[in-house]
Amino acid sequence: xxxxxxxxxxxxxxxxxxxxxxxxxxxxxxxxxxxxxxxxxxxxxxxxxxxxxxxxxxxxxxxxxxxxxxxxxxxxxxxxxxxxxxxxxxxxxxxxxxxxxxxxxxxxxxxxxxxxxxxxxxxxxxxxxxxxxxxxxxxxxxxxxxxxxxxxxxxxxxxxxxxxxxxxxxxxxxxxxxxxxxxxxxxxxxxxxxxxxxxxxxxxxxxxxxxxxxxxxxxxxxxxxxxxxxxxxxxxxxxxxxxxxxxxxxxxxxxxxxxxxxxxxxxxxxxxxxxxxxxxxxxxxxxxxxx
Amino acid sequence: xxxxxxxxxxxxxxxxxxxxxxxxxxxxxxxxxxxxxxxxxxxxxxxxxxxxxxxxxxxxxxxxxxxxxxxxxxxxxxxxxxxxxxxxxxxxxxxxxxxxxxxxxxxxxxxxxxxxxxxxxxxxxxxxxxxxxxxxxxxxxxxxxxxxxxxxxxxxxxxxxxxxxxxxxxxxxxxxxxxxxxxxxxxxxxxxxxxxxxxxxxxxxxxxxxxxxxxxxxxxxxxxxxxxxxxxxxxxxxxxxxxxxxxxxxxxxxxxxxxxxxxxxxxxxxxxxxxxxxxxxxxxxxxxxxxxxxx
Numbered sequence: 001x002x003x004x005x006x007x008x009x010x011x012x013x014x015x016x017x018x019x020x021x022x023x024x025x026x027x028x029x030x031x032x033x034x035x036x037x038x039x040x041x042x043x044x045x046x047x048x049x050x051x052x053x054x055x056x057x058x059x060x061x062x063x064x065x066x067x068x069x070x071x072x073x074x075x076x077x078x079x080x081x082x083x084x085x086x087x088x089x090x091x092x093x094x095x096x097x098x099x100x101x102x103x104x105x106x107x108x109x110x111x112x113x114x115x116x117x118x119x120x121x122x123x124x125x126x127x128x129x130x131x132x133x134x135x136x137x138x139x140x141x142x143x144x145x146x147x148x149x150x151x152x153x154x155x156x157x158x159x160x161x162x163x164x165x166x167x168x169x170x171x172x173x174x175x176x177x178x179x180x181x182x183x184x185x186x187x188x189x190x191x192x193x194x195x196x197x198x199x200x201x202x203x204x205x206x207x208x209x210x211x212x213x214x215x216x217x218x219x220x221x222x223x224x225x226x227x228x229x230x231x232x233x234x235x236x237x238x239x240x241x242x243x244x245x246x247x248x249x250x251x252x253x254x255x256x257x258x259x260x261x262x263x264x265x266x267x268x269x270x271x272x273x274x275x276x277x278x279x280x281x282x283x284x285x286x287x288x289x290x291x
Numbered sequence: 292x293x294x295x296x297x298x299x300x301x302x303x304x305x306x307x308x309x310x311x312x313x314x315x316x317x318x319x320x321x322x323x324x325x326x327x328x329x330x331x332x333x334x335x336x337x338x339x340x341x342x343x344x345x346x347x348x349x350x351x352x353x354x355x356x357x358x359x360x361x362x363x364x365x366x367x368x369x370x371x372x373x374x375x376x377x378x379x380x381x382x383x384x385x386x387x388x389x390x391x392x393x394x395x396x397x398x399x400x401x402x403x404x405x406x407x408x409x410x411x412x413x414x415x416x417x418x419x420x421x422x423x424x425x426x427x428x429x430x431x432x433x434x435x436x437x438x439x440x441x442x443x444x445x446x447x448x449x450x451x452x453x454x455x456x457x458x459x460x461x462x463x464x465x466x467x468x469x470x471x472x473x474x475x476x477x478x479x480x481x482x483x484x485x486x487x488x489x490x491x492x493x494x495x496x497x498x499x500x501x502x503x504x505x506x507x508x509x510x511x512x513x514x515x516x517x518x519x520x521x522x523x524x525x526x527x528x529x530x531x532x533x534x535x536x537x538x539x540x541x542x543x544x545x546x547x548x549x550x551x552x553x554x555x556x557x558x559x560x561x562x563x564x565x566x567x568x569x570x571x572x573x574x575x576x577x578x579x580x581x582x583x584x585x586x
Contacts, residue, residue, distance in 0.1 A: 032376065033376060033379065033380070081563065081567070084567070085566075085567060090579075091579050092375065092376060093320075093322055093375065093579050094566050094570055094579050096322065096376075096379065097322070097512065097516065097562060097566050098562075098563050098566045098567065100324075100509050100512070100559075100562065101509075101513070101559045101560065101561075101562035101563035101566065102559070102563060103509075103559070104506065104509055104555050104556070104558070104559030104562070105555075105556050105559040105560050105563070107555075108552040108553070108555040108556045108559070109552075109556065111552045112549055112552045112553075112556075219505060220387070223380070223383055223384070223387060226380050226383075227380070227384075230377060230380065259395075261391055261392075261394075261395030261396070262391075263391075264384070264387045264388055264391050265388045265391060265392075267384070268381070268384035268385070268387070268388055271380070271381070271384065272369060272381065272384075275369070275372075275373060275377060275381075276369065276372055276373075279373070279377075
């Protein structure tokens with residue numbers, strides 16, 4: 001019993017880590033909540049569905065194409081909508097509302113094209129999950145755990161040690177100063193959108209392989225990712241990992257005692273408590289408090 | 292004729308919702324995605340009270356307003372401490388939590404199956420049963436809300452709200468109790484939304500959680516933005532435009548399975564278009580353009 005809770009915590013936090021890291025990559029650099037991120041999650045899943053079920057491509061090729069196309073979609077949104085607004089020095093509120101509008105439009109486009117009912121990607125027969133330490137885990141869930149470990153490690157490495165990570169941190173810290181020193185903040189932003197959208201599309205695909213997809217599937221994971229990011233502290237991969245584990249632990253243990261419907265309530269209680277007492281997040285630095 | 296009356300009643304409900312949200316977004320400059328939650332709290336309170344307790348319309352309305360106002364205070368308190376971006380997440384959270392409670396507490400709220408058979412309102416002997424009488428009720432309440440909004444926005448309190456919108460730091464420096472004003476505006480705004488919820492519940496006589504989702508919150512935001520933030524007639528214009536336009540789609544010959552989605556694409560798309568080209572909306576005053584105190 002306990003083992004299953006632990007495995008569930010592992011799976012849930014992997015999902016949060018993936019979405020939160022991708023969200024943070026974008027948020028760090030553009031400083032507003034890109035709510036359309038949630039719909040790229042769903043778009044990734046539905047594109048994989050399209051390639052696998054309609055065009056009958058093998059599952060790995062479908063996933064690859066879906067991720068690439070979703071990264072492209074994220075970049076398109078940035079170029080078409082955010083870039084012209086930023087040129088005019090728009091307030092973050094405007095960008096937030098635009099991203100909400102984009103979310104609604106794309107969600108309903110998906111709904112028109114594929115319908116609202118739960119869709120699944122069939123690529124193998126339904127079988128029992130694998131037994132690990134007396135608890136069950138299914139292959140998509142295992143893939144999500146592995147992906148989160150790989151991607152968080154890779155992201156931490158890139159951000160700390162490589163030149164492009166260095167440039168991203170510079171733009172995140174002070175865009176104008178970075179531009180003066182010769183870093184092209186616009187291409188860094190473009191890059192962040194591409195990578196962030198790709199990662200969240202991957203998590204959408206894995207999530208849909210686990211529980212299926214609906215057009216609305218991206219909203220709650222995205223909100224949870226924002227909560228995790230704010231709990232853990234922005235700009236801090238370790239903070240996101242800590243926040244994810246903390247949040248999914250509280251949610252799973254809470255679900256055990258109070259029932260699964262209180263999951264989101266627990267998340268926001270935790271968020272409010274942490275925001276009111278430590279607005280920079282658990283592992284964030286005071287200097288970064290923009291709230 | 293019934294169809295026309297239905298459209299007019301829905302316009303009234305959305306005018307009330309947009310007016311109340313306009314106080315928060317248009318006058319105080321705070322984005323709140325929780326408004327469908329207050330709408331839902333009002334509707335469910337009225338429905339539950341009249342179904343389970345059989346209490347009269349006026350008592351139900353008062354209770355709905357009070358409960359919604361208390362929840363508004365609940366949201367207002369963090370708003371005093373947190374800045375714009377993170378506060379939006381809190382309002383998002385409140386919306387999700389409220390929807391969760393409405394959808395999952397089957398014993399109390401009927402869960403996804405909703406509450407059917409809400410009895411017709413009986414206001415001191417005037418039994419409302421036809422669409423025409425509902426329209427009269429709706430128009431009366433909308434007029435009251437409009438007058439209340441006008442009183443608020445043209446009062447010193449309204450000026451403080453506009454000051455908060457333009458430059459909060461300056462308002463605090465000038466000695467205004469910004470925190471209390473923010474809490475107050477949320478209480479007022481959520482109470483008004485409850486009135487809309489009450490009309491909706493009595494009129495349709497069946498409510499379920501799907502009418503009070505995030506998408507509905509975003510729709511109310513679009514009403515405010517497209518009509519025009521920060522002006523009294525903006526919400527009215529917004530509600531008229533955004534209720535009538537999708538209805539026109541029906542006559543163009545689009546299959547009915549698509550109309551709900553197309554309606555959402557319409558208001559989502561208009562929201563994006565207006566934010567890019569005319570952020571002050573059709574008749575609004577506030578274009579979100581003024582840069583707040585630079586960091």
